[in-house]
Amino acid sequence: MRAASACVALLALAAASALAAEYRSLGDRPAILYDAPSAKADRLFVATRHYPFEVLVKLDQWTKVRDVNGEVAWVDNGALGDLRTVVVTVPLADVHANASTQSPLVFEAYKQVLLEVVEPPADGWVKVRHRDGQQGYIRLSQVWGA
Numbered sequence: 001m002r003a004a005s006a007c008v009a010l011l012a013l014a015a016a017s018a019l020a021a022e023y024r025s026l027g028d029r030p031a032i033l034y035d036a037p038s039a040k041a042d043r044l045f046v047a048t049r050h051y052p053f054e055v056l057v058k059l060d061q062w063t064k065v066r067d068v069n070g071e072v073a074w075v076d077n078g079a080l081g082d083l084r085t086v087v088v089t090v091p092l093a094d095v096h097a098n099a100s101t102q103s104p105l106v107f108e109a110y111k112q113v114l115l116e117v118v119e120p121p122a123d124g125w126v127k128v129r130h131r132d133g134q135q136g137y138i139r140l141s142q143v144w145g146a
Contacts, residue, residue: 021054021055022054022055023052023053023054023055023084023145023146024052024053024055024063024065024080024081024084025050025051025052025053025080025081025083025084025085025145026047026048026049026050026051026053026075026079026080026081027049027050027078027079027080027081027082027083028049028050028081029049029079030046030047030048030049031046031047031049031075031076031079032045032046032075032079033045033046033047033065033073033074033075034073034074034075035073035074036074037059037061037062037064037074038062038074039076041074044071044073045071045073047067047075048114050081050083050085050114050116051067051085051087051114052068052084052085052086052087052114052144052145053065053066053067053075053145054066054067054145056072058077060077061076061077061078062074062075062076062077063075063077063080068087068089068144068145083116084116084117084145085114085115085116085117085145086114086115086117086126086128086138086143086144086145086146087112087113087114087115087143087144087145088109088110088111088112088113088115088138088142088143089111089142089143089144090111090142091110091111092108092109092110092111093108093109093110093111093138093139093142093143094108094138094139094142095107095108095109095115095128095130095134095135095136095137095138096136096137096138097136097137098136098137099122099123099124099125099127099137100137101139103137106134106135106136107130107134107136109130109138113130114131115128115129115130115138115143116128116129116130116131117145117146118135121140121146124139124140124141125137125138125139125140126138126140126143126146128143
């Protein structure tokens with residue numbers, strides 16, 4: 001019975017980690033995204049610097065990614081940066097002083113604004129920083145890429 005319980009627990013842990021999406025943002029320059037993992041492939045679009053993507057597949061020199069709109073493309077690994085960002089997905093998002101809707105409002109961010117991730121998400125919130133330096137907590141339901 002213990003072995004069966006341990007097996008079920010291990011499967012649950014594996015399933016939970018498999019569901020956790022990985023996100024990466026572009027570096028300090030815009031990047032070209034392609035329809036295949038090659039610079040000779042068709043160019044699909046150019047993404048702005050620091051734009052976040054969900055990682056789907058990693059290869060030695062290329063990463064297959066999905067954007068906030070569900071578009072899938074390939075990006076050269078050298079174009080990915082270390083800065084983590086999220087993009088606002090609602091018309092107007094509230095950024096609070098603490099991870100609570102009852103805390104003071106620090107600023108509001110419009111749809112498509114990129115915000116730097118300051119701390120990993122927790123309890124439905126993520127701490128972010130605007131490019132002008134203001135920082136606070138935003139609900140995960142109002143952003144994409146965390």
